[in-house]
Amino acid sequence: MNHSVTRFVAGLLIISALTAAEPVAAQAPPAGAADRDANRGAAPESYRIGPEDTLQISVWKNDAMSRAVPVRPDGKISLPLLNDVQAAGLTALELRDVLTKKLAEYMPSPEVSVIVTDVRSFKVSVIGEVARPGRYELKSWTTVLDVLAMAGGFTQFASRSRIVILQPDGKTMKRIPFNYNKIAGEQENFYLRNGDIVLVP
Template identity: 35%
Template sequence: MLRLLLPALCALSVWSGITTASENNAAYLLNPGDVVFVSVWREDTLKEEVHVLPDGSINFPLVGRVSVAGLDTSAVEKLIAKKLEEFIPDPNVSVVVRDPKGNLVYAQGKVMKPGSVQLAGPTAVLQVLSMAGGLDKFADKDGIKVVRNKQVLPVHYSDLISGRDMSTNYELQAGDTLVVP
């Protein structure tokens, strides 16, 4: 029954302006280190590949410095278009992510290959541990944690490996650090 109602519910959510959690999470948010291509339709001199700087901003002709970290491409398009209106009537701006180099997490401590890990999509703790070569034989399996901004999230590795409780197999976000003591 739910399978029959799902297409109708999705259509209703689009028609009514209601967005689902999966629709909200679909857009990639820019990070320092990312490379984006910005262009303005019918303005050949306003096409440029730019890097998101460590402070989260980009520089674009006529616009200057614009803070873009944490925004998706459509928000950046609107922001640049608004600033360009002073020079170009009704500018049509396009922003395309060329290289998500800033989409990194870090694995440190007693893993086989500590360092940065490039995220290519949704990636959880166990996946990053695998990409880091697994745990060193001296690792404290039950002391693993994720550091996110000023928050520390404990990882219950024994529960994850046994399959008893997957609640601490957090989906990692750009900038997270996985610490293995």
């Protein structure tokens, strides 16, 4: 029991460090409440670009403009003619539209494509009573169960019915209960989002 309490307190201290600059929201209603996203169980349709990602920018019939570019820590990319362009926070299609509009000032009817070739900004954390707590870099949309498996599963002290997902929501953190014991029934195994923290008490 003392061991379990110690690891739980340690987990709370990590959360405090991660969210010290942001206020924490009051506990949200149980999973499935009206204020939760209606399509939470489905993978989001469009990935939003983040720092450290790599993009393949292609401009038809313009090899000089076509290239692989990294997204800098400030969220911008650098391209000839255009200099710095904000990329983080946009989908590939949204960035394509931005680049097309900017390039139209220099060439007639530019045709641009944007592909995210390397995802490095999608990270979630798992803390508490798991075999390998830590921060995990994901390459695709991943469910709660998948991330728990990546963390090596539960320790013998884990309270599987009281797992909590802390999800960034602007300047606050949503608190989403997750009951592993009911995963075969009423508990939804939903996809995690970038920045989520899985707390296993």
